[in-house]
Amino acid sequence: MKSRTTCCRDLEKWLEPDTFRALGEPSRAALLMLLAGTPGPRTVGELAAELPIDLSVVSRHLKVLKDVGVVTAERRGKEVRYRLACGDLVHMLRNLADALESCCPTAAIELEVRR
Amino acid sequence: MKSRTTCCRDLEKWLEPDTFRALGEPSRAALLMLLAGTPGPRTVGELAAELPIDLSVVSRHLKVLKDVGVVTAERRGKEVRYRLACGDLVHMLRNLADALESCCPTAAIELEVRR
DNA sequence: CCTATATTTGCACTATGGCGCACATATGCA
DNA sequence: TGCATATGTGCGCCATAGTGCAAATATAGG
Numbered sequence: 001m002k003s004r005t006t007c008c009r010d011l012e013k014w015l016e017p018d019t020f021r022a023l024g025e026p027s028r029a030a031l032l033m034l035l036a037g038t039p040g041p042r043t044v045g046e047l048a049a050e051l052p053i054d055l056s057v058v059s060r061h062l063k064v065l066k067d068v069g070v071v072t073a074e075r076r077g078k079e080v081r082y083r084l085a086c087g088d089l090v091h092m093l094r095n096l097a098d099a100l101e102s103c104c105p106t107a108a109i110e111l112e113v114r115r
Numbered sequence: 116m117k118s119r120t121t122c123c124r125d126l127e128k129w130l131e132p133d134t135f136r137a138l139g140e141p142s143r144a145a146l147l148m149l150l151a152g153t154p155g156p157r158t159v160g161e162l163a164a165e166l167p168i169d170l171s172v173v174s175r176h177l178k179v180l181k182d183v184g185v186v187t188a189e190r191r192g193k194e195v196r197y198r199l200a201c202g203d204l205v206h207m208l209r210n211l212a213d214a215l216e217s218c219c220p221t222a223a224i225e226l227e228v229r230r
Numbered sequence: 231c232c233t234a235t236a237t238t239t240g241c242a243c244t245a246t247g248g249c250g251c252a253c254a255t256a257t258g259c260a
Numbered sequence: 261t262g263c264a265t266a267t268g269t270g271c272g273c274c275a276t277a278g279t280g281c282a283a284a285t286a287t288a289g290g
Binding site: 012018020084087 | 202
């Protein structure tokens with residue numbers, strides 16, 4: 001059994017508002033879907049061609065996603081290839097799920113909420 | 116050709132911008148931490164007492180979190196007890212991680228090697 | 231050096247949303 | 261009924277941020 005005051009330190013570590021705010025914007029979520037939908041990297045122009053927003057806006061969204069570590073960018077000549085940081089993202093989500101689970105003994109809560 | 120839409124259907128299902136936008140607000144993230152830090156439900160007043168924002172704002176934040184299914188509310192006399200929907204949240208995070216992993220090139224390779 | 235292509239950035243506009251205050255609503259109790 | 265406590269809501273203020281356009285930057289090729 002863990003102490004109540006220290007049980008959620010991991011939660012604080014993985015529940016980063018900046019990351020979730022980045023994922024919470026519809027255009028950026030669409031970008032993630034596009035990046036996840038095809039193997040290999042994609043350029044800004046390719047991504048912008050499939051979204052109803054300006055290319056400059058796509059570029060800015062990709063910067064936001066890159067700043068929180070959700071995507072990575074690699075310059076290749078004139079183009080910049082963005083790819084999903086899939087491993088890191090999956091790692092973060094699983095760690096957050098584990099932290100939440102350790103904080104929330106659902107069985108105990110169910111017992112306490114009896115009537 | 117849009118074959119990519121077939122491999123990430125689950126991703127689209129679990130990557131809901133509304134949920135992540137709710138989690139991406141610092142005050143709401145703090146509320147989640149408070150709810151996760153102690154077992155059992157907490158009232159609006161209790162939560163507001165630990166945050167530097169007005170109680171009415173806390174009430175609104177809790178409504179946002181409730182609307183996306185991250186917390187649940189139960190009226191108990193004059194009070195309303197909010198508690199973290201921990202199971203659902205963990206379930207969503209794990210499913211999203213699985214969906215992302217299935218979309219990852221490396222994961223796809225591993226899946227094929229495994230067969 | 232000049233041009234073409236790809237991406238980023240400056241700028242202004244606008245929409246969204248967090249915030250506090252005042253007030254309304256809900257519930258319990260005398 | 262009347263009052264006290266707890267929570268939700270209407271309203272306006274203001275900061276943040278998404279958007280498009282145009283200019284600036286980066287890179288490759290002639």
